[in-house]
Amino acid sequence: MPSRLLFLIWQNLRRNMRHNILSSIGIIVGIAAFAFFLALDAGVRRVVLGEIFPVDRLEVVAPKSSLFGSGRFIDDAVLARLRQPVDSTVPAPAAVFGRMRLGFPARGWGGARILKRGRDIPFELTGFCDGVDDQVIAPEIKPPFTFRDHLADDQPPPCAPGNRCPEGRYCAWDVNRCHKPVPAVISRHLIELYNSSIAASNPDLPKIPDFLTSIFAGKTFTVELGRSYFGTVVRQGGQPIQRKFQLVGVSDKAIPLGLSVPIGYVKRWNQRYKGGASAKTYSSAVLLTRSKADITPIAAYIKSIGFDVKQGAGKTIGLFITLASFLLTLVSVIIVFIAAINIAHTFLMLVSERRWEIGLLRAVGASRAHVRRTVLGEAAIIGAVSGTVGLSLAWVAALVCDHFSATRLPDFPFKPESYFVFSPTLIALSMGFAIGCCLLGALLPAQRAAALSPAQALGSR
Amino acid sequence: MLIKLHKINKQYGQGSAARRVLRDVDLAIAEGDFAAIVGTSGSGKSSLLNVIGGLDRDFTGEAEVVGQSLRGLSDRALSMLRNRSIGFIFQQFNLLEHLSCGENVALPAVFSKWDKAKVKRRVDDVLERVGLADRRDHLAGRLSGGQKQRVAIARALFHSPTLLLCDEPTGNLDTRTGRAVIELFQQLNDEGITLLIVTHEARVSDAARRVLRIEDGSLSEDPAPQVGSGGSDA
Numbered sequence: 122m123p124s125r126l127l128f129l130i131w132q133n134l135r136r137n138m139r140h141n142i143l144s145s146i147g148i149i150v151g152i153a154a155f156a157f158f159l160a161l162d163a164g165v166r167r168v169v170l171g172e173i174f175p176v177d178r179l180e181v182v183a184p185k186s187s188l189f190g191s192g193r194f195i196d197d198a199v200l201a202r203l204r205q206p207v208d209s210t211v212p213a214p215a216a217v218f219g220r221m222r223l224g225f226p227a228r229g230w231g232g233a234r235i236l237k238r239g240r241d242i243p244f245e246l247t248g249f250c251d252g253v254d255d256q257v258i259a260p261e262i263k264p265p266f267t268f269r270d271h272l273a274d275d276q277p278p279p280c281a282p283g284n285r286c287p288e289g290r291y292c293a294w295d296v297n298r299c300h301k302p303v304p305a306v307i308s309r310h311l312i313e314l315y316n317s318s319i320a321a322s323n324p325d326l327p328k329i330p331d332f333l334t335s336i337f338a339g340k341t342f343t344v345e346l347g348r349s350y351f352g353t354v355v356r357q358g359g360q361p362i363q364r365k366f367q368l369v370g371v372s373d374k375a376i377p378l379g380l381s382v383p384i385g386y387v388k389r390w391n392q393r394y395k396g397g398a399s400a401k402t403y404s405s406a407v408l409l410t411r412s413k414a415d416i417t418p419i420a421a422y423i424k425s426i427g428f429d430v431k432q433g434a435g436k437t438i439g440l441f442i443t444l445a446s447f448l449l450t451l452v453s454v455i456i457v458f459i460a461a462i463n464i465a466h467t468f469l470m471l472v473s474e475r476r477w478e479i480g481l482l483r484a485v486g487a488s489r490a491h492v493r494r495t496v497l498g499e500a501a502i503i504g505a506v507s508g509t510v511g512l513s514l515a516w517v518a519a520l521v522c523d524h525f526s527a528t529r530l531p532d533f534p535f536k537p538e539s540y541f542v543f544s545p546t547l548i549a550l551s552m553g554f555a556i557g558c559c560l561l562g563a564l565l566p567a568q569r570a571a572a573l574s575p576a577q578a579l580g581s582r
Numbered sequence: 583m584l585i586k587l588h589k590i591n592k593q594y595g596q597g598s599a600a601r602r603v604l605r606d607v608d609l610a611i612a613e614g615d616f617a618a619i620v621g622t623s624g625s626g627k628s629s630l631l632n633v634i635g636g637l638d639r640d641f642t643g644e645a646e647v648v649g650q651s652l653r654g655l656s657d658r659a660l661s662m663l664r665n666r667s668i669g670f671i672f673q674q675f676n677l678l679e680h681l682s683c684g685e686n687v688a689l690p691a692v693f694s695k696w697d698k699a700k701v702k703r704r705v706d707d708v709l710e711r712v713g714l715a716d717r718r719d720h721l722a723g724r725l726s727g728g729q730k731q732r733v734a735i736a737r738a739l740f741h742s743p744t745l746l747l748c749d750e751p752t753g754n755l756d757t758r759t760g761r762a763v764i765e766l767f768q769q770l771n772d773e774g775i776t777l778l779i780v781t782h783e784a785r786v787s788d789a790a791r792r793v794l795r796i797e798d799g800s801l802s803e804d805p806a807p808q809v810g811s812g813g814s815d816a
Contacts, residue, residue, distance in 0.1 A: 125688075125691060125692040125701075126692055126693075128692075129692055132678075132680060132681060132685075135680075136680045477676065478678065480637075481676045481678075481689075482689075482692075482693075483637065483661070483664070484635070484637060484664060484670045484676075485664070485665065485670070485689050485690040485692075485693065485737065486661050486662065486664050486665025486666075486690050486692075486693035486694065487661060487692070487693050488657050488658045488661035488662075488693070489657050489661075490657075490658070491661070491692075491693055574637075574638060574639075574640070575632075575637040575638070576629075576632035576637040576638035577638075579637065579672070579676070580628075582674050582676070
């Protein structure tokens, strides 16, 4: 558009400033609501579906079709089928790994050096500990720690008299060998729970913003395998044994509430206390997808080979978020469309008021396209300005909400610093929507203006 | 011929409500002519001017202006013809009062591709030509009637048109200012610009070399111009 036509458009906008401001209020409010709700949707999704209930993964379990079970179980052959689906239309997953739960009672204690009171904290591990493939978690563990089955390639030296061992090892008294501690990882859920409940109510315990620099990094604690705090004790495989565990990091692939250790340890312990079969079958398989779009076909494939997908809360919550944000966004879209009707009304009035001017422009050389462009140009500028103001309002409202949350709301797990994500796509979408609706509203008036006969328009003065 | 009209007919309305305003109008205006079309109110003179200026295409017959048949031109080509070759001057001046004199004069440049410096030079030239060089940055709404009409003339002259179409150009001016405008028209005609003026004022038609009379839509030509008769309206 030539700059001189822009000048003309600008002059028209300037002298009708009052009309333009009034007609743009609806667009501003609508776009502010539109951007606010979409940014909130993106922000909530990021936290809920990205961190609390990740939706880029599926947990595969054996079906429970009868009282006696289905007879199906997840073993290495099933993992292989999941890694490479026979059906070529099914997208290949990014990774597949098995989870193996401790199949016997276990309990632990530790933390006396961390707490000022100097007493160990007891904790139950029955049902709260599993084994995961080292290769899956190891890349997430930062030095100086590692996540690997030390006993797989390490021949532990015998304990010295007095149960003494070299630095970094402890004496496993049942075998009289100096073992390295069993590396254990925890999930972010656990960190968030700790930060928002335990640390928040206990001044002696600092929050954990970053695991590596926290007081828990590298800390060891004792786990007694084969005995629980509820009085249950293993009946086969010998006496309960004690092992040292070491916290080496945080992983979103760890069991949500509890500890995950390299699967080799769990296989050996399960074999000892539960028998050979339990060391070969997995409690579940986790399948990481390459994109969210792969979830549905892969889930269908899992069903087709006779296994179930564990229904996580992510899907339900995702649906709820989608529905809620759809309704709120729909309201804002309706506001913008009503505003577009208002824009249409204003422009029809302005075109009617400016009939002779349009006639004059035609007389001095404006074509129909020029007239149409002039009216649509005014609408586009109103849309762009309204969109910018609306987006700014949404952003300010988001800042206010975040400030309120940070200063007035108590801590809770996964409490985000911001509930909003203003992505470039959202900004472009909001601006496009504002400009598009203004153009839509001005389309009919622009057509009418362009269709005016210059002679009749000039004669209307 | 700069203007050639053959059997131009025009009517407003349809059926029984139809009103014929131009009846088989034939007209030929040569380059450099200074012609006045006179007639009473509602006789069809403004309608004829609109047809010649390409402002009204709802007519029958053949119209050729500045060598181009108006029937065959697209909207874009017709707009370009108005922009480059025809200047319009109106009784109501039709200035955009929120713009300055210079901006009003440069209005035709909005639809051409002249660069900024050339536009500025031309604005200065034409304002100088009409004696308003010192009013370039004044708001058009604050000028007197005579000054407004001179700005309108400057706007019409912006692209150095070959044809000036004037619809009652002195209708809103007092006698002295009107006379000055007529003198300006005569000077422009002397410089080679073809003028076609619709008027009902004898002082204007007296200045023209040809006088065409329109009555109930029919055009006829007076045998000789009444130079210097002045005074009463036609």
